[in-house]
Amino acid sequence: MTKSNTITKATVAHVVKLANLKLTPQELELFTRQLSQILEYVGQLEQVDTKNIQPIAQITGLENVERSDEPTTQPLTQEEVLFNASSTHNNLFKVKAILKESSDM
Amino acid sequence: MRLNELTIKDAHEGLKKKQFSAVELTKAVLSEIKKKEKTIRAYITVTEQEALDGARKVDQLITDNQPLGPLSGIPVAVKDVISTQGVETSAGSKILEGYIPPYDATVVQKLREQNVVIIGKTNCDEFAMGSSTENSAYQKTKNPHDTTRVPGGSSGGSAAAVAAHECLLSLGSDTGGSIRQPAALCGVVGLKPTYGRVSRYGLIAMASSLDTIGPIAKTVEDAALALTLIAGHDPLDATTRNVPVPDYTKKLRDGIVGVRVGVPREYFGQGLNTDVRKMVERAIKQLEEQGAKVVEISLPYQEYALAVYYIIVPSEISANMARFDGVRYGKDRAHFGDEVKRRIMLGTYTLSSGYYDQYYNKAAKVRALIKRDFDEAFRKVDVIIGPTSPSVAWKFGEKTDNPLEMYLSDIYTITANLVGIPGISIPCGQVQGLPVGLQIMGPHFGEEKVLQIAYAYEQTTK
Numbered sequence A: 001m002t003k004s005n006t007i008t009k010a011t012v013a014h015v016v017k018l019a020n021l022k023l024t025p026q027e028l029e030l031f032t033r034q035l036s037q038i039l040e041y042v043g044q045l046e047q048v049d050t051k052n053i054q055p056i057a058q059i060t061g062l063e064n065v066e067r068s069d070e071p072t073t074q075p076l077t078q079e080e081v082l083f084n085a086s087s088t089h090n091n092l093f094k095v096k097a098i099l100k101e102s103s104d105m
Numbered sequence B: 001m002r003l004n005e006l007t008i009k010d011a012h013e014g015l016k017k018k019q020f021s022a023v024e025l026t027k028a029v030l031s032e033i034k035k036k037e038k039t040i041r042a043y044i045t046v047t048e049q050e051a052l053d054g055a056r057k058v059d060q061l062i063t064d065n066q067p068l069g070p071l072s073g074i075p076v077a078v079k080d081v082i083s084t085q086g087v088e089t090s091a092g093s094k095i096l097e098g099y100i101p102p103y104d105a106t107v108v109q110k111l112r113e114q115n116v117v118i119i120g121k122t123n124c125d126e127f128a129m130g131s132s133t134e135n136s137a138y139q140k141t142k143n144p145h146d147t148t149r150v151p152g153g154s155s156g157g158s159a160a161a162v163a164a165h166e167c168l169l170s171l172g173s174d175t176g177g178s179i180r181q182p183a184a185l186c187g188v189v190g191l192k193p194t195y196g197r198v199s200r201y202g203l204i205a206m207a208s209s210l211d212t213i214g215p216i217a218k219t220v221e222d223a224a225l226a227l228t229l230i231a232g233h234d235p236l237d238a239t240t241r242n243v244p245v246p247d248y249t250k251k252l253r254d255g256i257v258g259v260r261v262g263v264p265r266e267y268f269g270q271g272l273n274t275d276v277r278k279m280v281e282r283a284i285k286q287l288e289e290q291g292a293k294v295v296e297i298s299l300p301y302q303e304y305a306l307a308v309y310y311i312i313v314p315s316e317i318s319a320n321m322a323r324f325d326g327v328r329y330g331k332d333r334a335h336f337g338d339e340v341k342r343r344i345m346l347g348t349y350t351l352s353s354g355y356y357d358q359y360y361n362k363a364a365k366v367r368a369l370i371k372r373d374f375d376e377a378f379r380k381v382d383v384i385i386g387p388t389s390p391s392v393a394w395k396f397g398e399k400t401d402n403p404l405e406m407y408l409s410d411i412y413t414i415t416a417n418l419v420g421i422p423g424i425s426i427p428c429g430q431v432q433g434l435p436v437g438l439q440i441m442g443p444h445f446g447e448e449k450v451l452q453i454a455y456a457y458e459q460t461t462k
Helices: A009-018 A025-047 A078-082 B008-016 B022-036 B048-063 B106-113 B156-163 B180-186 B220-230 B274-289 B300-323 B338-350 B357-380 B403-408 B414-419 B447-460
Strands: B043-046 B075-079 B117-122 B169-174 B189-192 B212-217 B260-264 B293-297 B383-387 B423-431 B434-441
Touching: A009 A025, A009 B338, A025 B300, A025 B338, A025 B357, A025 B403, B008 B022, B008 B048, B008 B220, B022 B043, B022 B048, B022 B075, B022 B117, B043 B156, B048 B117, B075 B106, B075 B156, B106 B117, B106 B220, B117 B156, B156 B169, B156 B180, B156 B212, B169 B189, B169 B220, B180 B189, B180 B423, B180 B434, B189 B220, B189 B447, B212 B220, B220 B423, B220 B447, B260 B274, B260 B357, B274 B293, B274 B383, B274 B423, B274 B434, B274 B447, B293 B357, B300 B338, B300 B357, B300 B403, B300 B414, B338 B357, B357 B383, B357 B414, B383 B447, B423 B447, B434 B447
Parallel strands: B075 B117, B075 B169, B260 B293, B260 B383
Antiparallel strands: B043 B117, B169 B212, B189 B212, B189 B423, B383 B434, B423 B434
């Protein structure tokens, strides 16, 4: 199998960050090994000649499915929408701040 | 025969003729659940009170001489990845522990409209990712035929509940075999409909270009009854097609004389257990004796199907799982189990800049070639037939350390999802007391033909 189908621990660590996951060092070790095995296996697709083949992302044959711009169901109440939230404030979802306060703003 | 062991068809007759009440039927199922759940553990949630209330409503309809639908008053279990308003829907994951959907999935809505009695939510691999139900964050469901073995997956709870007579019917979801493979391993009937035949609105998505919802039943006729109820166009799922829904029981008895049955040689190669192979070959012979015309066919790109599947599925998973942010619902992402994390990482990688063409785009092209294989095959044959699973049910823990080996148990079922065609698994005998499944696949929206052939075969086994 070609080298391009193995994955390094550093790459897995980067992917973990992109996917907003957290792994212990042991998990990182284990998953790097398992992901390498899987990538090696799927690497066999390189053997397939796909010249002039159009990729398909779905198989329905449906295109540009539209609907009239009207609500189709009874909308949920604010109470229902917030029911499963871990944290709310003034009937809104509470999220972590993503911007830092700056003195010159 | 005890009431919980009845088929839907017989239970419906019994209700109509007032041989027993819907409450008695539901109580028979509930008492079986109480008796068996200590070992089988098919259910994550049992909705006893709601079920009894629903059954009483049906009894009132009967008393008032109101017309009954074919599934009215029938106790049905629903896989825990399908949203049920007011009833916890965990998807077998700790991240959704305690999550109460504010709305019903369309299929559940359809059950309610016909006064089906929803008996509970069944166990599954976390977010339906797995082939043995061992990836559930809650419990291990046992195979009713041998409790030291897995029920298959991911709809293992749904299949085990039907096999153990803890419900009369269940709904499952199938992204790569998750209805058909556990149905095969538990010795019941599992139907994966055409992609776009049944609405997925309210299904907690895994891989959106492959996910389907379908029934797991005791008989082919029951599966046909259930499909007739849940199929159809839904404005809330843009992938459903506006194709008329027939009464799928109508053509069951049309026989199979002259039906062209394709047997792909790629489904009988290396990796297939010899005893399973014998049972499937015997079943094909029985169909031939009934008048079917058996044609050997070839699906040359089959050998790449698993590789395609394990690029496309994780890619779509990494996108679908991004919604779990712990803000609107669910807990934080630390609560994902190992298989979910594995697939998110794999998909994030295969979609990432620099690898997209090498992996996702390549897989999407080979997927087109696999589809071409099937398109060509269906010009020559009416259905394609083979084993559902390469082996019978295996022991707990046997494949958990090696993800690839687990994936291989879906080798014969994933292609129907990649191509979007319907497939059914029906029991075709046993190997040392463990059920073997026969798979019948048809062209897009060819469910009637698939059911007709499945029914004809089922009659030979009675």
